[in-house]
Amino acid sequence: MLGNDDWWRDAVVYQVYPRSFADADGDGTGDLAGVRDRLGYLSELGVDAIWLSPFYTSPMADGGYDVADYRDVDPMFGSLADFDALVADAHARDIRVIVDLVPNHSSDRHPWFQAGLRERYIFRDKPNDWESIFGGPAWTQVEDGSWYLHLFAPEQPDLNWDNPEVRAEFRGILRFWLDRGVDGFRIDVAHGMVKAEGLPDVGQKDGPQAEMLGDEQVPYFDQDGVHEIYREWRPILDSYPGGRMAVAEAWVSSPERLARYIGPQELHQAFNFEFMMADFHAKSFRAVIEKSLKEAELVGAPTTWVLSNHDKPRHVTRHGGLARARAATLLMLALPGSAYLYNGEELGLPEVLDLPDELRQDPAFLRRGQSRDGCRVPLPWTSADGLGWRDPWLPIPAEWAELSAEAQQDDPGSTLNLYRAALKLRKRHPALGGGTLRWLDSPKDVLAIERDPGLIVVLNTGEEPARVDLPGEVLLSSGPLMEDGVIPPDTTVWLQR
Ligand code: NOJ
Numbered sequence: 001m002l003g004n005d006d007w008w009r010d011a012v013v014y015q016v017y018p019r020s021f022a023d024a025d026g027d028g029t030g031d032l033a034g035v036r037d038r039l040g041y042l043s044e045l046g047v048d049a050i051w052l053s054p055f056y057t058s059p060m061a062d063g064g065y066d067v068a069d070y071r072d073v074d075p076m077f078g079s080l081a082d083f084d085a086l087v088a089d090a091h092a093r094d095i096r097v098i099v100d101l102v103p104n105h106s107s108d109r110h111p112w113f114q115a116g117l118r119e120r121y122i123f124r125d126k127p128n129d130w131e132s133i134f135g136g137p138a139w140t141q142v143e144d145g146s147w148y149l150h151l152f153a154p155e156q157p158d159l160n161w162d163n164p165e166v167r168a169e170f171r172g173i174l175r176f177w178l179d180r181g182v183d184g185f186r187i188d189v190a191h192g193m194v195k196a197e198g199l200p201d202v203g204q205k206d207g208p209q210a211e212m213l214g215d216e217q218v219p220y221f222d223q224d225g226v227h228e229i230y231r232e233w234r235p236i237l238d239s240y241p242g243g244r245m246a247v248a249e250a251w252v253s254s255p256e257r258l259a260r261y262i263g264p265q266e267l268h269q270a271f272n273f274e275f276m277m278a279d280f281h282a283k284s285f286r287a288v289i290e291k292s293l294k295e296a297e298l299v300g301a302p303t304t305w306v307l308s309n310h311d312k313p314r315h316v317t318r319h320g321g322l323a324r325a326r327a328a329t330l331l332m333l334a335l336p337g338s339a340y341l342y343n344g345e346e347l348g349l350p351e352v353l354d355l356p357d358e359l360r361q362d363p364a365f366l367r368r369g370q371s372r373d374g375c376r377v378p379l380p381w382t383s384a385d386g387l388g389w390r391d392p393w394l395p396i397p398a399e400w401a402e403l404s405a406e407a408q409q410d411d412p413g414s415t416l417n418l419y420r421a422a423l424k425l426r427k428r429h430p431a432l433g434g435g436t437l438r439w440l441d442s443p444k445d446v447l448a449i450e451r452d453p454g455l456i457v458v459l460n461t462g463e464e465p466a467r468v469d470l471p472g473e474v475l476l477s478s479g480p481l482m483e484d485g486v487i488p489p490d491t492t493v494w495l496q497r
Contacts, residue, residue: 005243008184008268009302010433011048011338012423013098017310018055018077019063019393020378021343028391030378032078036086039093041405045346045416046423049096051186051247053310055083059109061155062363063310063376065100065188066107070173080180087181096183098247103170103229104192105156113157120166121157122149122195129201130220131209135368138220149199151192151220153363161193161229174233178240190248190261190270194225222252230266247271247304255295262299269338272303276312280319280490282447282461285331286439293336293437302337302434309342314375317351323490326418326478327459330492331447333422334432334457341419344379347403348415352377352394359394380404421476425494431455442468446487456495460487472497 022034032055042050054064055077064074073079087097106113112120127139127147132154139147140154149158159166174185196219202209209218217223230246237244248261248270261267272292278284296303307315307328316325325348332339352374357365365371373394380400381388387396387404401407408414426432431452442448445462448470455475460466466487472495474481479491487493 007048007096007243008245008247008338010336010430011096012046012333012426012433013049013051013338013340014042014045014047015051015053015309015340015342017053017063017343017376019053020376022379022381023389023392026390027076028389029076029393031076032073032082032086036082036089039086039089039095042095043093045420046427047095047341049098049183050090051098051184051340052100054100054102059107059155060361061107062153063361065102066105066109066153066156067102068107068109068111070102070106070169071176084180091181097181098184098186098245099177099182100188101170101173101177101185101246102188103159103161104189105150105152105158108155108157118148120160120163122160122199123147124149124199128199129203130199130218131202132367134364149195151189153367155363158195159193161225167229167232170229171232171236174236178236178244182244183242184245184247184268187246187248187250187267189250190267191222191226191250191252192220193229194223195220196223217253222250222257227260227266230261234265234267245269255291255298259295259299262301269301269304271306271340272337273306275332276306276308276315280324280328280461282442282445282459285328285459285461286447289335289437296337304338304340305332305335306340307332307342308345308375309340310376311372312375313351314342314345314349316345316348317353321490322348322350322415323479324461326415327461327490327492329419330422330476330478330494331457331459333426334449334451334455334492334494336434336437336451338433342375346416346419347379347405347408349377349379349400349403351375352397355394361394382406418476418478422494425475429455440470442466454497456497457492458487458495459492460489463489465489470495 019030021030022038023030024033056067057069057072057074058064058066090097123146130138132138141147150156200219245268248267250270252258258270261270274288278288292303316322319325360371360373362371362373377394378389378392378396383401383404383406408416435452438450440448443466446466447459449457456470475494475496477493
């Protein structure tokens with residue numbers, strides 16, 4: 001089945017956080033061999049692709065988003081040979097492989113930074129007022145008194161994209177992984193890289209700048225010059241066979257700004273974070289879906305949907321429980337476009353809220369008191385002691401024995417089997433991921449849509465059971481149903497007319 005150049009348009013992509021997914025060598029940190037061992041699991045789940053968060057050589061100051069060698073695998077995750085074997089086995093199962101590219105910053109352990117190649121970074125005699133996304137100033141002083149810019153942790157110096165050597169290096173890195181057979185890239189901080197000429201002050205002081213400025217642009221994000229870079233990259237992707245793609249992690253102020261990243265000259269798609277941020281309410285979901293569809297029209301490519309990732313609290317916890325999470329998932333998987341799943345959501349894992357502070361590793365916690373570790377806890381594979389791990393890098397709650405893949409494997413009502421059934425139906429009814437969407441009349445707090453003629457999706461976000469007059473055979477439901485035509489609260493149903 002590999003070979004369809006447009007595969008990404010309605011793909012279900014499974015994000016693997018390699019450190020937490022599966023551990024083949026038993027050292028407490030997940031690895032590429034662990035991912036390879038679980039390809040059977042992923043194939044049974046029914047995903048079209050995996051996206052691997054960074055597994056490159058890294059001191060792990062930011063979970064691998066601090067890269068010291070862009071062309072190698074960190075020994076903690078394995079070797080290039082493990083990577084090649086993973087790609088070969090994934091392709092043999094018709095699973096594509098997307099890797100993470102981190103072009104805004106390198107690690108401070110990168111040979112360029114170590115060798116003092118200052119013109120490849122952003123050094124100044126005096127800092128301006130920019131703040132790090134992780135909190136505190138975005139500048140750190142070095143021994144000779146000068147300062148370097150880091151929009152994230154001090155261990156992540158920003159690269160200087162005005163320097164042609166930096167640009168050439170990343171073109172080479174793209175080719176390196178394309179030559180190894182990757183099917184695409186997730187571009188980290190795709191709205192970063194280019195900074196406004198002269199690095200002007202933002203001029204605002206209280207609170208994180210990037211969030212506070214809302215609709216306005218900060219001088220370090222979403223600068224026009226960044227598009228030049230993507231216009232250089234796209235012909236490289238297009239020169240390889242089989243539909244190599246790129247998806248942008250871009251936080252920008254409006255759909256119109258986001259649209260500028262997408263299209264035949266630039267990137268293929270961008271994450272639609274608004275869906276992830278929507279409240280569990282029919283009205284909020286409808287508003288976001290309508291907006292996203294307009295956006296998709298604007299760029300001529302279907303949008304992406306995402307409910308959880310390694311940066312945000314898991315949606316079981318965000319939306320207030322497993323029933324709601326399952327309902328939101330069935331809504332997402334019936335929307336036109338591609339869907340990005342985050343490892344462990346198929347097990348219904350909640351956010352871990354009570355990790356002891358001394359075990360937390362997220363640099364954002366150290367600088368700003370906010371931690372993303374709770375969604376990065378290793379996945380429970382078995383129900384036996386250790387849940388499939390020996391001394392995992394973050395402790396796994398003992399009660400996750402009930403949520404383990406093993407415990408859910410043969411339980412028809414499990415979340416794992418709900419995801420499997422949904423992905424199977426999505427393959428059988430291509431209209432679920434593609435096609436058209438029509439809103440149907442529905443009671444308050446209920447969202448009802450028709451996907452292509454005949455497939456109906458109904459979600460009840462209200463507190464009372466809702467009677468809907470929509471005849472059809474139930475294909476799948478996120479929770480137990482009551483009498484015919486009555487949808488319980490926090491439930492999504494797929495119907496075939
Ligand atoms: C976005 C990544 O998803 C996040 O995990 C990381 O900390 C920042 N970019 C910096 O690379």
